[in-house]
Amino acid sequence: MRFSVKHGMYPLKSLLILSLCLSCNGSPKERENQRSVKPNIVFIIADDMGIGDLGSYGQEYIKTPHLDEMASKGMRFTQFYAGSTVCAPSRASLMTGQHTGVTHIRGNGEFPLRDQDTIIPQLLKKQGYRTAMYGKWGLGVEGTSGSPEKKGWDEFTGHLHHVDAHYQRPDSLWTLTDGMVKKMPVPANSYGNDIFTRKALSFIDGQTEEAPFFLYLSFTVPHAELLVPQKYLDMYLDEQGDSQFAPESAWPDGRHYGGQPFPKAAYAAMVSSIDDYVGQVMAALKRKGLDENTLVVFTSDNGTHIEGGRQRSDVDFFKSSGVYKGVKRDLYEGGIREPFIAYWPGTISANKVSDHTGAFWDILPTFYELAGGSADYLNTTGISFVNELTGAGTQEKHDHLYWEFYEGGGKQALLKGPWKAIRLKVKQDRNAAIELYNLSEDPSETMNVAEKHPEIVKMMDSVMRVENTPNPLFSFDR
Known part of the structure; x- marks a missing residue:
């Protein structure tokens, strides 16, 4: 069992130390430039997307041009794993840097993060980062030790309870205001992920180079319910308004998830909606001139699902799990091996394919190291993969993943x-x-x-x- 990670000195660390030394004597403008050495970090996570759902991972039917471009201009990992095969333990593993044999939250349910669980935004805030999260939280509801205002978030709008995130058109969302989370109504028939994206774009637009930021964008698609804005669904309907993927088995109204006449078309549309949202975020970073100092990561919390009208035959049709066996709730590869794309122009070389074996519990030590912290004494089962991203030095490897x-x-x-x-x-x-x-x-x-x-x-x-x-x-x- 490993709870600390030893690393050599990376060039990035050297730059950070040098910037700290120089900041005592440099001009205000020089100090501003030195502070920008710390990269901004944008982490985007899909909900129940399979590794085979993206064009860059072999998808033939679903259109994902923005994510495919991100992969072609960055690094596409082929052996990166989720923290678990359902959402709460996977996200707990991500946030705590611990695998599910160690982390407190090991399954879905009413289990908040504890006071003693130090997570990514808390660590990054100590390094001077502004932090924002939009979307699905699922690690602590109002009044618990895991509520967002207690876990390092400066800004938050989204779902506290994971079941609320099952529905794509919420009537309200929780928002962090004056140090408290409050439930706020949203306009009728609004799509939650549209709101999360607009919030993220507004947050990016408000950033300056005075302080780095960490943006966690946690989408609720393509999780059932299979409901999506019409403009995305239209991409997969024919001239008569029928699914391009007929025959379809309609999912009736009146069950836990809302009805959907075209489950296959709706699932494809939801994946394409994420692609569009990611494209908007990338464009916003470029407009602000922040793209070259921002690491953007895209992944999914676990494998594809068979819920809300989606069937195993649909998974096979799209090859959502790629060549791998299993789906969500399986520990076979299809349940835990995920798409994982890292984009950082000028630092990550274009069109790189990495076979480095990593997992969600590696993300905390990686982000902390990029922020200038030392991973030596973190309570983590993870390994920083900064060297794999930057190509500087030899990348440490896991003995095993569990x-x-x-x-x-x-x-x-x-x-x-x-x-x-x-x-x-x-x-x-x-x-x-x-x-x-x-x-x-x-x-x-x-x-x-x-x-x-x-x-x-x-x-x-x-x-x-x-x-x-x-x-x-x-x-x-x-």
Whole structure:
């Protein structure tokens, strides 16, 4: 178990130290320029998007030109993993820098971040960053220790409760005002993600070079409910107003998620809506002249879903999970391997493809290091991947990655080198048989080779047992 990360001195760190030394004697203008060494950070996360939903990852039907351009001008990761296979633990892993064998929140439900959980915006604020979040929070409702005003956010508009984020046209949103979150009405028939994007654009427009900023844009699409502004749906309808992807199986009204006559077309439209929102953010950064000093990251919180009218056949039609097995709630690759694109002109070379193996718990130490902090004493299971982004020095590698999940009888997964181990029905039997896959030969996890490699199974089992730490909320023994 690792809770600290040791790193060498990067050129970026040297620049930051030099700027601090010079700031004592430099002119106000020089000090302003020196402060701009710290990059702005924009982190954009989709909700339930599969790795195969973007053109840059092989998608053939869904139009994603802005994200594809972002990939062509930046770095596209092929082996980057979510924190979990559903939203709350995945986002908790992201924010705390801890995998689900360690972090407090390991499943969906009413489990807020604790007072002692120090997360990304809190760390970046200590480094002089302005922080803003728009969209789905899901890590603490009003009055709890995880409410946004207690966790380092200067600005917030969005959903506190993850179930509220299931609906695309909310009647109200929570907003951080005067140090408190308040529920505020929104215009009738407004789409939440349109509001989040406008808020993000306004925030960018208000920035100067006096202080760096961290913007977390947390969309609620393409999660069900499969409801999307008509202009995006029109992209996937024919001249008669029918789906281009017929036959469609309509989802009726009256269930948890709203009705949708064209689930496949609506899902494609929701992915394209994210692409348009990202394009607007990128254009705003460029207009402000902030793009060259801003790292923009795009990813998804877990694999694609089969909810609200979307069926497994739809996943197969779009190849939303790519070549990988599984969807949301699986610990197979399709449930946790995500699109991950990093864009930073002048720092990240164009058209780079990275096979670096990383996960959500790496993001906290990475962002903290970029902000000038030392990752040496962070309470994290992550590894900074600054070197992979910048090409400076040798990138440290994980020995292994670990996940656990408590729905469906309990599940564990471990990735170590080419080997992927999965144990199912853990609540029934802590010693249940382990499935073993060699991802270098079988990325689709079709051939369980556990019987051929008992020594590897034994080793993977021992690591799983070490990585699972006690938790008052989640246990495989109850």
